[in-house]
Amino acid sequence: MSEKKILTTPLSSEDLADIRIGDIIYLTGHLVTCRDVAHRRLTEAGRELPVNVRGGAIFHAGPIVRPIGDDKFEMVSLGPTTSMRMEKFEKEFVEQTGVKLIIGKGGMGPNTEAACREQKALHVVFPAGCAVLAATEVEEIEDAQWKDLGMPETLWVCRVKEFGPLIVSIDTEGNNLFENNKVEFNKKEKKAFEEISKQVSFIK
Numbered sequence: 679m680s681e682k683k684i685l686t687t688p689l690s691s692e693d694l695a696d697i698r699i700g701d702i703i704y705l706t707g708h709l710v711t712c713r714d715v716a717h718r719r720l721t722e723a724g725r726e727l728p729v730n731v732r733g734g735a736i737f738h739a740g741p742i743v744r745p746i747g748d749d750k751f752e753m754v755s756l757g758p759t760t761s762m763r764m765e766k767f768e769k770e771f772v773e774q775t776g777v778k779l780i781i782g783k784g785g786m787g788p789n790t791e792a793a794c795r796e797q798k799a800l801h802v803v804f805p806a807g808c809a810v811l812a813a814t815e816v817e818e819i820e821d822a823q824w825k826d827l828g829m830p831e832t833l834w835v836c837r838v839k840e841f842g843p844l845i846v847s848i849d850t851e852g853n854n855l856f857e858n859n860k861v862e863f864n865k866k867e868k869k870a871f872e873e874i875s876k877q878v879s880f881i882k
Contacts, residue, residue: 684840688733689778691798697846699855703802704842705779708820709735711834713759715827717767720774728823729833731777737804738764738782739812740830743819753816753836757809758783761790761801769793785847785856795852802844815841 685693687707697703710729719725742755761782764771768786771777772793780790780801790801804812821835847855 682840685779687735687779689735690733691778691850694778694798694800694850697800697849698851699846699849699853699858701846701849702843703846704840705735705781705844706839706841707735707837709737709779709781709836709838709841711739711741711756711832711836712736713738713740713831714763715831716824716833717764717771719824721767721770727775727833729821729835731775733776733778735779735781736777737836738780741813741834743829743834751819751822751834753813753819753834755809756812756816756836758804758806758812760784761786761803765789772797772799781844785854787854787857791848791852791854794848794850798850800846800850801848803847804842804844812841815839 683701683703685703685705687705710731716727720727738759738761739756740759741753743751744754746752759782761780761784765787766789768780769789769792778799780799781804782801783803783806786801793799794801815838816836817839818837819834820837823833823835825832
């Protein structure tokens with residue numbers, strides 16, 4: 679059995695160079711939840727991100743947190759948000775922030791491919807339906823910024839240990855696992871359709 683691949687923030691381009699689509703990795707260090715509105719504030723409103731994510735990781739997620747007093751919080755649920763919602767902002771976001779690891783649900787498109795290729799970053803997928811598991815991998819919520827956006831959109835700064843499994847969907851060469859799989863699926867679908875059509879051709 680191969681050794682578990684664990685990345686520790688802050689990340690460099692060299693740390694990610696030999697990682698390819700389909701690989702499974704884990705993250706130790708820090709990740710920041712960051713969804714639609716935070717992306718819009720940075721790219722459209724020109725507001726600087728109040729958290730330094732250079733060499734770090736963001737998570738497209740809308741968590742549920744519980745206040746535990748003294749302006750501290752604990753993570754209850756940390757489910758990924760569909761990453762494609764951030765597609766139109768991601769290239770500019772990666773360029774401006776220097777983030778190296780983008781975590782979410784589902785694939786992303788050409789903007790993110792370009793960002794990963796040019797800035798040497800990765801997009802990875804956290805399995806859907808495992809939000810409570812994800813919360814257990816958060817050791818502490820160390821900070822919260824832009825709380826005026828509400829719980830799901832707040833930038834929650836989390837310290838994590840072996841957060842994952844994370845499936846690499848776009849690597850530093852811009853290869854896209856989801857797009858590659860679509861091509862393969864379409865080939866198989868065409869062949870299967872032709873076979874089925876032969877077998878049911880007697881139906882008029």
